Amino acid sequence: MNAVATSCFHCGLPVPAGSSWSVNVADVSRPMCCPGCEAVAQTIVDNGLSNYYLTRDGFSATADREALVPAELRLYDTPEVLGQFAEQSGDDGELSEATFSVDGIRCAACVWLIERQLVRVHGVQAVNLNVATERLHVRWQNENCKPSDILKAVREVGYVAYPFDAVRHGEQLRRAGKTLFRQLFIAGLSMMQVMMYAVPVYMATDGTMDADMETLMRWASLFLTLPAVSYSALPFFKGAWSNLKSRALGMDVPVALGIAAAFAGSTVATFTGKGDVYFDSVTMFIFLLLCSRYLELVARRKAASALEKLQHALPASASRMPGFPSDRTTEVVPAAQLCEGDMVLVKPGEAIAADCVIVEGSTAIDLSLLTGESNPQRKLVGEALPGGAINATQAIVVRITKLARESALSTLVKLIERAGQAKPQLSQWADKVAAWFVGALLLFAVVVFGVWQWHDPSRAWPIAIAVLVVSCPCALSLATPSALAAATDRLVRQGVLVVQPHVLETLHRTTHVIFDKTGTLTLGKPALRNIATFGTVPGTWCLHAAAALEATSAHPLAQAIIDAARHPRAGSGSAAATEIVYAAGQGIEGIIEGVRYRLGSAAFVGEIALVPVPEAEDAGLTPVYFGTAGAWLARFDLADMLRPDAREVVAHFQQNGKKVILLSGDQDGVTQRVARELGIVSAHGEYLPDQKLDFVQDLQAAGAVVAMVGDGINDAAVLRAADVSFAMGGGAALAQTHADTVLLSSRLALIAEADQVAAKTMSVIRQNLGWATLYNAIAIPAAALGLLNPWLSGIGMSLSSAIVVINALRLRRIPRANRTLPNAAPHAASSIAA
Amino acid sequence: MEALYLLIPLSIGVVFIAIWIFFRASDGGQFDDLVGPAMRILQDDDRVQGSDLSDTTSKDDEKKH
Numbered sequence: 089m090n091a092v093a094t095s096c097f098h099c100g101l102p103v104p105a106g107s108s109w110s111v112n113v114a115d116v117s118r119p120m121c122c123p124g125c126e127a128v129a130q131t132i133v134d135n136g137l138s139n140y141y142l143t144r145d146g147f148s149a150t151a152d153r154e155a156l157v158p159a160e161l162r163l164y165d166t167p168e169v170l171g172q173f174a175e176q177s178g179d180d181g182e183l184s185e186a187t188f189s190v191d192g193i194r195c196a197a198c199v200w201l202i203e204r205q206l207v208r209v210h211g212v213q214a215v216n217l218n219v220a221t222e223r224l225h226v227r228w229q230n231e232n233c234k235p236s237d238i239l240k241a242v243r244e245v246g247y248v249a250y251p252f253d254a255v256r257h258g259e260q261l262r263r264a265g266k267t268l269f270r271q272l273f274i275a276g277l278s279m280m281q282v283m284m285y286a287v288p289v290y291m292a293t294d295g296t297m298d299a300d301m302e303t304l305m306r307w308a309s310l311f312l313t314l315p316a317v318s319y320s321a322l323p324f325f326k327g328a329w330s331n332l333k334s335r336a337l338g339m340d341v342p343v344a345l346g347i348a349a350a351f352a353g354s355t356v357a358t359f360t361g362k363g364d365v366y367f368d369s370v371t372m373f374i375f376l377l378l379c380s381r382y383l384e385l386v387a388r389r390k391a392a393s394a395l396e397k398l399q400h401a402l403p404a405s406a407s408r409m410p411g412f413p414s415d416r417t418t419e420v421v422p423a424a425q426l427c428e429g430d431m432v433l434v435k436p437g438e439a440i441a442a443d444c445v446i447v448e449g450s451t452a453i454d455l456s457l458l459t460g461e462s463n464p465q466r467k468l469v470g471e472a473l474p475g476g477a478i479n480a481t482q483a484i485v486v487r488i489t490k491l492a493r494e495s496a497l498s499t500l501v502k503l504i505e506r507a508g509q510a511k512p513q514l515s516q517w518a519d520k521v522a523a524w525f526v527g528a529l530l531l532f533a534v535v536v537f538g539v540w541q542w543h544d545p546s547r548a549w550p551i552a553i554a555v556l557v558v559s560c561p562c563a564l565s566l567a568t569p570s571a572l573a574a575a576t577d578r579l580v581r582q583g584v585l586v587v588q589p590h591v592l593e594t595l596h597r598t599t600h601v602i603f604d605k606t607g608t609l610t611l612g613k614p615a616l617r618n619i620a621t622f623g624t625v626p627g628t629w630c631l632h633a634a635a636a637l638e639a640t641s642a643h644p645l646a647q648a649i650i651d652a653a654r655h656p657r658a659g660s661g662s663a664a665a666t667e668i669v670y671a672a673g674q675g676i677e678g679i680i681e682g683v684r685y686r687l688g689s690a691a692f693v694g695e696i697a698l699v700p701v702p703e704a705e706d707a708g709l710t711p712v713y714f715g716t717a718g719a720w721l722a723r724f725d726l727a728d729m730l731r732p733d734a735r736e737v738v739a740h741f742q743q744n745g746k747k748v749i750l751l752s753g754d755q756d757g758v759t760q761r762v763a764r765e766l767g768i769v770s771a772h773g774e775y776l777p778d779q780k781l782d783f784v785q786d787l788q789a790a791g792a793v794v795a796m797v798g799d800g801i802n803d804a805a806v807l808r809a810a811d812v813s814f815a816m817g818g819g820a821a822l823a824q825t826h827a828d829t830v831l832l833s834s835r836l837a838l839i840a841e842a843d844q845v846a847a848k849t850m851s852v853i854r855q856n857l858g859w860a861t862l863y864n865a866i867a868i869p870a871a872a873l874g875l876l877n878p879w880l881s882g883i884g885m886s887l888s889s890a891i892v893v894i895n896a897l898r899l900r901r902i903p904r905a906n907r908t909l910p911n912a913a914p915h916a917a918s919s920i921a922a
Numbered sequence: 923m924e925a926l927y928l929l930i931p932l933s934i935g936v937v938f939i940a941i942w943i944f945f946r947a948s949d950g951g952q953f954d955d956l957v958g959p960a961m962r963i964l965q966d967d968d969r970v971q972g973s974d975l976s977d978t979t980s981k982d983d984e985k986k987h
């Protein structure tokens with residue numbers, strides 16, 4: 089093994105000291121950071137695809153071993169589910185075709201690897217990966233291959249794929265994007281050509297260009313502007329028309345009016361041969377406006393597809409209880425397979441798969457997604473529940489009364505719509521201001537026209553057009569949306585999904601940042617912190633013995649001890665335990681090498697140790713005692729591990745003058761200890777969900793703007809109450825549906841990142857608005873006084889818009905220092921800190 | 923300079939032909955993936971074990987559009 093190298097050859101994360109995971113790639117043993125990466129790398133090498141490592145230009149995503157091949161993948165093979173996403177083709181329907189979404193494509197080598205890997209799968213006929221949309225199109229023979237084989241093959245090389253239903257979701261957005269792209273292209277082409285004829289006219293000194301030539305150029309410009317006005321500008325005319333129909337003065341009205349006025353004026357000038365032409369301004373104006381629209385659409389499409397990935401990582405499933413009530417075993421079935429009369433177990437936090445009636449248990453049901461009702465509703469046995477609602481508190485057993493399809497779907501569609509549709513407040517404000525600006529401007533243009541009519545009638549019409557063209561509120565209308573779209577797009581690429589549009593502006597104003605503890609600042613699962621030994625027996629032996637006792641236990645504390653014993657730092661050692669007896673809620677007993685040992689609570693171990701506990705427990709740690717007859721041997725201190733980037737995030741907000749508060753439902757001692765470690769001054773433990781809510785509302789009543797970062801079912805209400813909220817991507821589904829922002833990876837540092845982007849976005853918007861105001865303040869009076877000739881006003885208008893768009897585009901760039909892999913979850917660091 | 927009287931109208935024709943070509947290409951899916959082809963060209967062995975991948979997929983695309 090290569091002892092010098094310290095980072096994983098596959099994913100680039102640091103390799104834990106003393107570990108021995110490695111894979112032979114090109115005859116050299118390469119270190120691996122975890123069994124997941126090892127398995128993926130081994131598959132790649134075994135399939136003869138090690139070329140991947142030679143040509144890739146970045147590290148791969150860390151492979152989570154548990155995520156490699158979940159059993160639920162088989163749900164895709166059932167005809168009900170298959171029919172939802174695959175299409176039968178071929179002569180006798182022996183072929184199937186389907187589109188899949190793939191995550192984590194980073195470079196050319198990824199494309200190569202996925203396509204090669206799939207071609208090897210027996211029965212796959214054709215593979216095509218669209219990198220821009222991250223869609224994978226596969227055609228396969230039904231006889232030899234199943235969808236789960238395809239998904240498994242993709243997962244084996246470290247990527248996550250899932251079926252994508254194009255008809256149901258992105259199709260409309262995709263078509264809109266394609267149309268907009270065409271309109272943009274035509275506008276650009278038209279703009280460049282028109283410019284070719286406009287520039288010579290501007291450049292020519294008096295008398296060098298004869299009148300015939302100038303007329304010819306004007307006619308040429310007119311023809312070239314036609315496609316831009318009649319095709320590319322359609323969205324503005326349509327928008328203006330619907331604005332006028334609803335009697336509102338939106339942004340599209342002046343835009344359409346400006347285009348129409350300038351084009352009509354120029355056309356008249358071309359026919360009569362008198363006056364100025366503005367064809368170059370018209371085309372450039374259309375092109376720049378479409379640029380910002382296209383950018384916005386791309387950002388929205390990315391957000392929608394990321395959200396959809398989150399929701400569709402696995403098929404909607406349900407836990408059916410075929411033997412209820414005599415037998416309580418459950419089986420996981422696709423929601424589509426549920427029939428009327430099936431008994432289904434719904435755990436807290438789970439969505440209800442279909443319309444049903446409660447048979448056992450009572451609970452509170454969250455209907456907010458379906459009806460907008462914010463308070464969970466109390467439901468008892470015999471009451472009907474709608475599919476798509478979320479079970480908030482207790483596990484219940486229900487009887488299905490209707491088929492699943494509609495309900496689950498409506499939830500999803502609602503969510504995706506929410507991600508894209510609503511307009512941010514700031515944008516609304518800009519629109520409102522622009523509407524007033526437009527009204528005032530139209531009035532002003534009329535006044536200017538009247539004044540010149542009286543003063544010098546021949547110049548009245550050109551000057552009125554010049555006022556309209558030069559002031560086109562383009563810069564003003566572009567300032568906010570282009571900046572917000574660029575920032576949203578960048579955040580999605582980094583793994584922060586902005587669901588609610590107000591996030592960026594609110595986050596910037598935030599005064600208090602409240603963190604939940606379990607699962608947010610910490611990883612949400614215990615890990616061994618410390619071993620205290622009370623005798624001569626070495627701690628490592630105790631650890632291995634304890635692990636042997638716990639070997640078959642699924643308890644989270646047991647799992648932490650087993651993980652710790654497996655870790656290379658614990659050294660080698662093995663023990664076998666026999667005659668294992670569980671004492672529920674107390675501990676475990678067994679015989680190792682002929683001696684009876686007990687592991688568990690102080691009272692349980694004390695029963696055989698018979699002497700008092702030797703040391704006081706440290707509050708905030710969960711102790712597990714280990715002892716034998718007449719002697720205490722060791723105490724294992726377990727605690728929830730902090731996320732590796734928690735400290736950095738807390739420090740970031742504190743440095744920016746925001747108050748960081750820790751609110752937790754956990755014991756106060758534990759909460760205070762975590763707060764001390766992170767340098768959080770204000771920490772409150774043992775807060776019930778209601779108290780958390782009150783706390784946040786009290787702060788808000790005192791004028792604070794609260795950001796809440798949470799995870800878990802009991803945070804849902806607080807997340808909604810807070811001014812801006814974040815949910816961890818791994819958290820319960822319920823929390824995500826209430827959060828304004830979802831972190832797609834488990835990197836907490838993304839919140840700090842989002843905060844920085846928010847601050848930058850606000851400053852870009854301010855710059856843009858400032859520039860637009862300054863420009864208009866100078867240009868409009870100049871145009872009204874007749875000081876601007878057409879080329880000056882055209883260039884001024886174009887330049888002012890271009891500056892605004894380019895300034896906004898700066899936000900899209902991710903600084904090199906922050907360009908970390910979004911999928912590189914810090915799970916490697918979670919293993920131990922003993 | 924007389925040539926310009928011919929060339930300028932001609933250029934308009936060329937632009938409209940370009941627009942027509944662009945629409946055809948767009949309908950044919952040429953602009954659906956602007957990122958992937960640049961990545962694929964870097965790989966040497968485009969064909970794997972007799973299965974002609976690029977051919978089947980492009981035919982497939984044409985059928986769809």
